[in-house]
Amino acid sequence: MPWQPASRSSVGKYVNRARWFIGFLVEYGAVTPSTDELPGVDLHEVQIVAFQTWLRRHRGISERTVRRHGRMVMRLLAGLGPDPKLYDARLVRQVILDEAQRSSRANLKTMTMALRGYLKYLATQGLCQRLDQAIPTVPQWRLSALPLYISTADVDRVVASCDVTTPIGIRDHAVLLLLARLGLRAGDVSSMCLEDIDWREGTLCVRGKGRREIRLPLPQNVGEAIIDYLREARPPAACEQIFLRAVAPHLPLASATVSSIVKLALVRAGIDNAPSRGANLLRRSAATSMLRAGATLDMIGAVLRHRSVDTTAHYAKVDIDMLLQVAQPWPGSASC
Template sequence: MATKGRQGMAKSSEDHCHGLRCMDAGDLDPLVTEFTRHLTVLGHKSLTVSGYDAAARHLAQWLTLAKIAVADIDDGVADRFARHRCRCPGIRRERSVSAKYVRRVRRFIEFLGERGIVQRKPKPALPTPHRRVVEFQDCVTELTIDRHGRMVMRLLPALGIRPRSWNAQLIRDVIIAETKRVSLAYVKTMTMALRGYLRFLSARGLCRAGLDQAVPIIPQWRLSSLPRYIRSSDVETLIATCDQTTATGVRDRAILLLLARLGLRAGDILSLRLTDVDWQQATLSVRGKGRRETRLPLPQDAGDALLAYLDQARPHVADVRIFFMSNAPIRPLTGSSAVSDVVRSAIRKAGIPVPSNGANLLRHSAATAMLRGGATLDTVGAVLRHRSPDMTAHYAKVDVTMLLQIAQPWPGDA
């Protein structure tokens, strides 16, 4: 058997890696150690870190046996590693390498790229916006820059890059064509972006004046439906689903209470900073649409939940943002969907019927509860930070008692 083993080692190649000892990372051992330390700092569990450690050491040993220099590592090398038939006794018994194992190897290669050890694969180049689109983006508020820029860029191939040649018929035809490809709500936002772009060009003398009036109006009746909300008792049921013995439960309870008590948007939760909380005055600063900053009173239960999260569950990191993902790697919550997922999880646990399952459900429920509790429309609008009274008046439709008082009798009724 020993002779056979020595013969196997003599025939080692990139298709068969052999060895009598545990995986030996060789010259890469210090980097493997740094890699596992990095994963630990990111919050990965010890079992996960040991799995990454084994994969990284396996790659390092295979590179030596296959006579591949570290500087030559690329996606092609990772693919070859994934295809090799492993016969490493004591560590792996399977000849094939699983997809999960290969993902761990690729993560190690990414780590080497981040450290400048191997050449990183260049990211695919994004289309470069036209220079006038870039100038237009400079005039738009930060929250809408990317969205309006993308929408205008979508229309440019059909409009052409010479604004002076545009006319009303062309603009109408381009927008009408878009209504056949995407939803009316999307086209409505697209027309808003295009009008702004046309005004921008006109102000600089780059297109005919008044072309923004040629952009067709997309019919969409705002506030025609009833607000989607749940009863106050159901809101409390959602909040009660949070397991306060876990870090995730402590975090989710703080998020749910902020949504339910203050009617915050998902974006408000994502943008909260440690400096936004004034514990002495019991207030919370929120920067919503249009970069407007509003200071809201922080209710006792929401403040207690937030303090519990900061004290017990929030990772000890230098980042000033408040809410972080509960799973490794440690990183702030990103994207409104992450906040909506917290609401969906609570809905699923509570098992209650709801008209919608996003973060706005609690915002609408908060507004409805305030109105039914006797708050004026002005007060509700101030808490929700509505710029238009019409938005707040939308919630009056759910107060049936109030509507009955002002409803006119049907002609012919006795």
């Protein structure tokens, strides 16, 4: 067979692998960042890869967040410059202020979080002075809005919208039940493995943010939906994860795909006024449903694995009838 030059996509894969390997060596201090030996590899990219490796090892955040932080820091590096030793508080503040002119407040808040982590990483590696405290705070009322959710009846319509006579419908039915009954995140579902389920005890081990583990009771209908998927619809593939793509190659579902399952189910159920269309919608709906069924905030926080009770207290605002009973007249109003 005659020799053929490698395609552009193949070359790109090899270059990306080289970047990851160089970033790994940089993060361990085995080499000094340099692009002389590898033309086409930008020094910024090497630094970002090393930063992402550090995040995976030391911060315990999801892979999706790792990639997002890398993209955001890469965007800010154009203003910071290539040499971390030249960074100072004035430069860091100016980069954030410049970014504030072209980004939304929510996006800017995430950017400051990513940059704060990057500056901490550089300081731990001795590449720059401690500057994470120099990042200005983005003003934002914490938990000021009402939770975005749909009613219990609408949740049932979403779950029932799946065509369980098809492999995709059987899979999506199990996924939606996990989201709606246990309040799982999209990443919890996509990373779920068979060994996480204790069928004898009827529990499910969930590994959430910060690498924390918790065992949740597995409702019977959820367990039966998972068994139906394993027996009748799951493709034969050597993957640890339970839920796989229906079309070859049969890879594990991505978090974005789990959210897409919710979005499509909302369309099938005819729910056009949903306040959001991702997996978190069913998570918030599960929390509000538990609250209205009489569950305490501590119980809801345990199921949703909230680190702070303030986050769980956010859901207390959905009980409008109870709030009306304790609301006081506004000072100076006619009712005073």
